[in-house]
Amino acid sequence: MSLVEFLRARRSFYIFGSILTAIVLSISISLGAAMRQHAQDTAGPAHVTITISGAPGSSHSTPAHHHWHPESFRDLNFKIPLGLLFGIAAYATIILATILGTSLNSENGRGGFAFTKPISRERLALTYFAVDAAAGVAIFALALILCAVALAAFGVLDRVFLDSGAIAVAAAGTGAALMWYGLLQALTSWNRLKGGLITGITWATFLIVLPLYEVTQLGPIFHTMLAGINYLNPLAYYTACSLDGQTVAVLSQLGFGTGQVIAFTWTLGIAGLAIATYGWKQVEV
Amino acid sequence: MKTITIEHLTKRYGEQSAVADLSLEIDEGSVCGLLGPNGSGKTTTFKCLLGLARPTSGTLAVHGAPVTPHTFETLAYVPERNTLYEWMMVFELFNLYKRTYKKYDAARAAELAALFKLDSRKRIERLSKGQQTAVALTLAFATRPDVLVLDEPASGLDPIFQRVVLDLIIDAAAGGATVLFSSHQIGQVERAADRVAIMKDGRLVLDGNVDTLKGEEKIVEAVFDGDAFAPNGLATDPRVRRIERNGRILRAYVRNDSADVVRRLEALGPKAISVYDLSLEDIFLGAVSDTAARNGEGI
């Protein structure tokens, strides 16, 4: 049955990977063209701002801004920490994780196809988790490669260096992906709800509703409730990456340090998968 | 040796009883056709048997033990609705089964795919409902199962392929497999099955060997000179399922010992008396009609 999840994850990977590739390549090409154009006529400074941020409007977040001035771009003596690329790749992983996060649920509407095979549901669940994790690793790698391609297009790939916070940022970012994945599995494994709908609702909640609760007047009860729910929001843990001197650190809306973000997201993610597996074992189809 | 044992199965969804106190035992090598109107609890019974739904009460066993993942090494289930992965290619499903089942017979799968004229390069969602059923059946039979549980196996198939399905069931039974299948088509049951079970409103209203039932179930028809009346006690006789009166004609639907009923009617001096055989269809309709359900309880 691992083949089922492999094929399913591969489809999602292909579709999402192609979209990602298309976006990155088109931006790289157009920016590269703009730079070449600019180098030729040097009229007026082109100003490109790249912001990496998960939850817009969150008050704690300080998105990392990099101001690139193309005319002096290659002359600048700057370096690019690898952690920054890891931070970007984590967002791609988060998106794929939410697409794959209803993989157990997608078996529930099939009249027990998966449950009438000589494999226990627990083993089946673990198999699916493993395949989805592999797809997550693959999309993380693809995103890194795309970053490298984009940097190479600007001729600055050689500026990348391994910073001290790189591994921690990668762990926190993939932790956020795992947490979201675990949450979706726990929400959908035990029922026959439409998985895609639940995924969409979590996106709307985590990306729009929750970031707004602090700036909107809702009354203390709603405020407390939403603040509570926000502890289930992976984007509240892993809000943005910030350049901190020579290294990269995680900015958390909840005010956690990178280490805490790693600990909490991974723990919650694994707990979600445990709950999901238990729920899947009970489900009647 | 009993291959499938269901004892006092009850399954309630909320207040609604889908199956009520159903007991059914199927011998090894037997083919049991489960008949019943829509919503009579056939699919729920299958789901409880296979562990897809938890019984409210009762015990279920295959080969004398509750169903575990190991059971599915040799038990194939084809559900009523098409539940295959619609985004998969047919050959990908074949690969899946090859990896999943130790006993998977690739040659048999190819043979059946050819028989059903399946194009293995097609995506499941591009196949007709009948072809999807054919894929599900091909996969099930290619695992060379000892036990087959088939929910409406021939639905959506044209008459030629329906006959193929019957042949597959017969072939499996001749090889010693035990088959439990549900159907809306009595013709399929009277051909492929040696055993019939009839459900109504979650209850088993009739169960037995097809030929034995046919041999036992008769209509005794008596024509009288005056208005027909039934002798005392005939209507409540456990052997009499129901009595119909139409002017001078009296029809008694009798199970077992129709000769005795004939003798009792003859004592009333009818003008003529005849005994008719009941086809399985007559027996089925009699069993699921409302009056019969009352008389038939406990049979």
Added chain:
Amino acid sequence: MSAVFTVDPGSGVPLYLQLIEQVKRAVALGTLGAGEQLPTVKALALDLTVNPNTVARAYRELERDKVIETSPGRGSFVRSEDGAADVRHAIEDVGASVLANAVREARSLGLERDTVRTLFERALERWFAGSGPEDK
């Protein structure tokens, strides 16, 4: 190898009884000769699209009626000459049940015994014309 049997699963007559009668008929008509092999249970079940246990039941009863004999590993055969009396007996069984049905039907129409007898004689004349009375 196989004589072609036809059965009607939709009728009210049990299938195994239909099969028994078919085999006895075939033996009576000589389409199945003494010592001739019958199809295997599986082959006949697939040929007629009927349940194999039903076919097996018919074969068991035919064996009990001494119409056929089955040896393990070899198959089922019509009894050879030494069993001829039993076969003859089996054929008479078929005839008796056919006639009993006809008489019952006639009676259920409300016909009197003498009328039935007259009609029966007339039928004999028609079908046994020229064979002489020793046939009945």
